Amino acid sequence: MIFWYVFLVLIVVVILASYHYKFHRSISWFFLFFVAAFRYNVGTDYIAYHEMYIYKDKMYEHKEIGYRLFVDFFSNVGFSPQFFFFLFSLLTLFLFYKGYSYIFNNERFYFYLATLLFIPFYYFATLNVVRQALAASIFFYSIRFILEKSFFKYLICILIASLFHYSAIVCLILYLTSKVKFSNYRKYLLYIVFVLFIIINPISILVDIYVSFKLPLYYHFNSIEYGVGVSGFGKVMAIILFVFVIFSSNYINKDNHIENVFFNMIICFVFIKIIALDYSIIDRFSNYFKPVLVVFFILFLNNMMKKIKGGALFLPAVTILFAVLYSMLVIYIRGSEIVEYNQYSIDLILYGKSNYIIEVYNSN
Secondary structure, three states, X not given: OHHHHHHHHHHHHHHHHHHHOOOOOHHHHHHHHHHHHOEEOOOXXXXXXXXXXXXXXXXXXXXXXXXXXXXXXXXXXXXXXXXXXXXXXXXXXXXXXXXXXXXXOOOHHHHHHHHHHHXXXXXXXXXOOHHHHHHHHHHHHHHHHHHOOOHHHHHHHHHHHHOOOHHHHHHHHHHHHHOOOOOXXXXXXXXXXXXXXXXXXXXXXXXXXXXXXXXXXXXXXXXXXXXXXXXXXXXXXXXXXXXXXXXXXXXXXXXXXXXXXXXXXXXHHHHHHHHOOOOHHHHHHHHHOHHXXXXXXXXXXXXXXXXXXXXXXXXXXXXXXXXXXXXXXXXXXXXXXXXXHHEEEEEOOOEXXXXXXXXXXXXX
């Protein structure tokens, strides 16, 4: 995992240099793209996607039509399996880049801060959940249409995202985040409901009833994939998120349309994390909200700096330190649990059936 620590140091240097010397803001994202696009056997699903591209096995038949059209077209033209990772990395990171550029259009510092926070919050996930990461990037890009109240454009984006991962269709309901405004009374009532969900766990009760009557596909809830809870680390993070939202809500201006939309999205995120405590499969929907959390965190930080004396210097420094330390924690956890993260190799061949693999680091 030493490679990833070096990578973290380099990307922090690139981000700080880009901000200080006023380089184009895309430079740091190009660095992120290069590491993702040419990676070889990095990520839990790399080999599965690599083999599906070549052999189109039974798993391939059940994937979304957008993914299959991409694979069919580029494999038939003659592009290599590595080109699949190159293309998906390009589209995914470009759309996230455009999304953060839109939100922080006139705020260079906050854009670079968002880039730094994006690394531990979601960048490493893009190396694993390849299809869903692309769907999440399309959703994140389309948030501009929620803010602009353009439902038709938002609908088109979500439908396109669902061509790469069916779960994206759930994001349609998030358009309502532009319509809802929580009063303090409703906000605290909602927090009480969340606490009751944690204590009573009604989802588990409903699932038990479903299984007891042996309703269609009931056996999935007893499987290792669907019927287990999130990890201990996941439960801790869910509780930390809940506490953070309660605290940060006092610094969010609900009369500000942008802040209200992102606050509502984070409320949805908390709800998903809570009901996923006992069924980790539900936690997969949280992938759509982690990039959103970056924006919410910065909106909270911006408002907090205005209210705390000396916050304009202290809080950004603490946030940068937090992003770096959290990235180190993510690297350590992935390196400890996932053998593929203990090495980094690149494949430079994008066309043809051969490959040219260069091993950069390997501690396995």
